[in-house]
Amino acid sequence: MTDDEPAAHLQAVAAELGLQPEDTRSRTGDFAGGQIRFAGQAGERAANDYLLRWTPGEGWELAAEAGSSGAARVVAGLPGTPAPAAVADFVLTALSGRGERPVRRADEGAAEPARRPW
Template identity: 80%
Template sequence: MTDDEPSTAALVRAVAAELGLQPEDTRSHTGDFAGGQIRFAGQAAEREPSDYLLRWTPGQGWELAAEAGESVLRIVAGLPGTQPPEAVADFVLTSLSERGERPVRRSDEDVPEPAQRPW
């Protein structure tokens, strides 16, 4: 897979689809930082949803990060390299299952985003 925009965007959207999320939950970027991300929440029956970010960086792989406070992310799991979307989804589902959660869309995803968003 190359690092061009269509390939990065397609990979990230395919992983989101495997997780039952929407294309609107994804972002991709080229240039100095080529990669992509998927924002979602982890739902557990007895707790408020946790916010997660799944990031992909070419040459490095996937990182699952949990929001640990305002503008702070804590890496909770990693998957090296470029993997098929099904393998990435299994990685995320297993990681969330170990935390007693399952992926769901964030409740704020239908709110329009600002024109530029910091990574």
């Protein structure tokens, strides 16, 4: 995998979800992989924060913020490195089971969002 591949893969998944490249973070080297930050919206309720983490060779984990502690808990997993459309289907299925749809986080328009401990 080249240095550009994790970023390109994450950005392709983000695009499938209707998100922006700025919603992704990736790393290369000893720990390749990355994450996509977004929110889950359900009607008029406040949006929940989500993190979609990817580790090559291991797969994807969808984590939801667990209350006011800022911690996250894994709510769904997808092994391997499937095509971006398959990853998006996985996320959409997991969110629809929770009555939500993906939307950009409100703080993503800012210069650099606050870092969560997940």
